[in-house]
Amino acid sequence: MTDQPRFNRARNPKHATQDAAAIDAILDAGLVGHVGFVAEGRPMVMPMAYARGPGCIWLHGASKARIVKLADGAALSMTVTLLDGIVAARSGFHHSVNYRSAVVHGTGRLVTDAAEHDAALQAITEHLLPGRHAEIRAMTAQERKATGVIALTVEAASAKMRSGPPVDDPADHGLGLWAGVVPVVTALGRAIPDSHTPAGLAEPPSIARARARFAR
Amino acid sequence: MTDQPRFNRARNPKHATQDAAAIDAILDAGLVGHVGFVAEGRPMVMPMAYARGPGCIWLHGASKARIVKLADGAALSMTVTLLDGIVAARSGFHHSVNYRSAVVHGTGRLVTDAAEHDAALQAITEHLLPGRHAEIRAMTAQERKATGVIALTVEAASAKMRSGPPVDDPADHGLGLWAGVVPVVTALGRAIPDSHTPAGLAEPPSIARARARFAR
Numbered sequence: 001m002t003d004q005p006r007f008n009r010a011r012n013p014k015h016a017t018q019d020a021a022a023i024d025a026i027l028d029a030g031l032v033g034h035v036g037f038v039a040e041g042r043p044m045v046m047p048m049a050y051a052r053g054p055g056c057i058w059l060h061g062a063s064k065a066r067i068v069k070l071a072d073g074a075a076l077s078m079t080v081t082l083l084d085g086i087v088a089a090r091s092g093f094h095h096s097v098n099y100r101s102a103v104v105h106g107t108g109r110l111v112t113d114a115a116e117h118d119a120a121l122q123a124i125t126e127h128l129l130p131g132r133h134a135e136i137r138a139m140t141a142q143e144r145k146a147t148g149v150i151a152l153t154v155e156a157a158s159a160k161m162r163s164g165p166p167v168d169d170p171a172d173h174g175l176g177l178w179a180g181v182v183p184v185v186t187a188l189g190r191a192i193p194d195s196h197t198p199a200g201l202a203e204p205p206s207i208a209r210a211r212a213r214f215a216r
Numbered sequence: 217m218t219d220q221p222r223f224n225r226a227r228n229p230k231h232a233t234q235d236a237a238a239i240d241a242i243l244d245a246g247l248v249g250h251v252g253f254v255a256e257g258r259p260m261v262m263p264m265a266y267a268r269g270p271g272c273i274w275l276h277g278a279s280k281a282r283i284v285k286l287a288d289g290a291a292l293s294m295t296v297t298l299l300d301g302i303v304a305a306r307s308g309f310h311h312s313v314n315y316r317s318a319v320v321h322g323t324g325r326l327v328t329d330a331a332e333h334d335a336a337l338q339a340i341t342e343h344l345l346p347g348r349h350a351e352i353r354a355m356t357a358q359e360r361k362a363t364g365v366i367a368l369t370v371e372a373a374s375a376k377m378r379s380g381p382p383v384d385d386p387a388d389h390g391l392g393l394w395a396g397v398v399p400v401v402t403a404l405g406r407a408i409p410d411s412h413t414p415a416g417l418a419e420p421p422s423i424a425r426a427r428a429r430f431a432r
Contacts, residue, residue: 031299031302031313031400032297032299032313032315034250034261034295034297035261036252036259036260036261037259038254038257038258038259041254041291042254042291042293042321043252043253043254043259043260043261043291043292043293044252044259044293045250045251045252045259045261045293045294045295045319046295047295047297047315047317049313075257075258075259076259077258077259077260077261078261079250079261079262079263081248081250081263083247083248086247086344086345086404086426088344088345088348088407088420088422088423089352090352090353091352091353091355091356091359092337092338092341092348092349092352092355092359093355093356093359093362093363095341095344095345095348097247097248097265097344099248099263101263103261105258121308122308125308125311128302128304128311128313129302129304129311129398132304132308132311133308135393135394136305136306136307136308136393137306137307137388137391137393139307139308139309140307140309143307143308143309146309147309165408165410165411166410168410168412172353173412174412175353176414176417177351177352177353177413177420178351178409178413178417178418178419178420179409179410179412179413180407180408180409180410180413181407181408181410182345182404182405182407182408182423182426182427183404183405183406183407183408184247184402184403184404184405185402185403185404185405186400186401186402187400187401188302188398188399188400188401189398189399189400189401190399191304191396191397191398191399192381192396192397192398192399193394193395193396194381194382194384194395194396194397195381196384196389196390196395197393197394197395197396198392201392201394202394203394204304204393204394206304207304207398210302210398211398
């Protein structure tokens with residue numbers, strides 16, 4: 001994960017790519033992005049919900065939130081990381097994690113167009129729960145006004161991933177030690193309705209769709 | 217998650233704290249941190265393995281990696297986010313996620329002391345798999361030299377979290393809609409030994425210890 005050097009790079013199970021489909025697949029599979037911005041010279045990293053828009057990533061926050069106020073015209077980035085496993089090697093040096101990570105770099109733009117603002121908020125809800133938009137009540141004018149939307153215009157994007165077993169030094173293979181991968185599994189559990197949900201009302205289809213996303 | 221405003225703050229299920237025990241609990245439960253730094257004026261966010269040290273967070277990378285070269289004396293931050301659930305409300309506006317997130321701000325220091333360097337690398341392996349250090353072969357001089365360690369000296373830290381059901385507008389409670397929480401569950405799956413592991417060798421105790429961390 002941290003780019004530890006390997007003495008034999010030919011055996012390196014890591015992979016970097018700028019392939020758009022690979023990047024989009026990671027962005028679509030993640031639920032939370034870590035958004036980077038600079039405030040008073042310091043690196044800020046904030047977990048945020050997001051959605052992919054045309055040539056951009058949509059983010060939202062309270063209209064008065066610092067990130068929303070700072071973002072217009074500012075350099076922004078977002079990293080989405082999916083952790084797939086712990087890689088247990090025969091030396092500390094070769095311990096690692098299996099993961100898929102996408103990084104997007106660009107510039108923030110405060111969304112002021114009403115149609116784009118609505119599309120972004122809808123997309124962010126749909127990213128959490130596909131199809132949810134059609135299951136709930138419409139947004140009010142007051143809610144629109146209270147929510148700031150930032151488009152992170154994508155100027156560069158890349159993905160990095162590691163998969164597969166540990167890459168031990170061949171001399172260590174005969175040590176008689178256990179080495180391998182411990183998968184990290186993420187799934188959606190049984191949904192818990194709140195106290196205002198009518199008794200016996202079935203889970204809406206959006207939850208089943210969200211659940212399917214984690215099955216791979 | 218994105219600090220959407222709520223019209224009735226008294227019902228806000230979000231919580232921010234600077235309590236050290238709460239922050240440490242999140243750092244101990246996470247496996248990957250998102251490390252922020254500024255490079256050529258741009259906000260960089262990198263997923264990295266880490267461990268808690270005395271008054272610092274230890275990070276490691278290849279000695280020649282950009283983050284290792286830039287970190288000494290630089291402003292750094294690290295955010296660790298644990299996603300606990302998707303919060304499905306009766307309006308798009310009140311959709312949210314349940315999460316626990318810790319943020320650490322400070323300054324990078326390249327670790328040159330041999331004892332601290334060793335302690336940091338051991339702690340990072342132990343953070344992935346508690347007890348693993350005693351199960352594997354010792355580090356070599358060549359490996360030590362190839363691995364750079366950065367201490368992020370903690371100058372400020374805080375945690376934010378959200379838990380519990382959606383907070384809908386009371387007027388929406390009677391809409392007859394399903395609303396509630398879909399838990400996001402993360403666990404370790406069945407460990408997969410590599411082809412050099414002796415047949416029938418049991419999983420080492422470190423894996424059981426790592427597994428226990430996810431049971432809550």
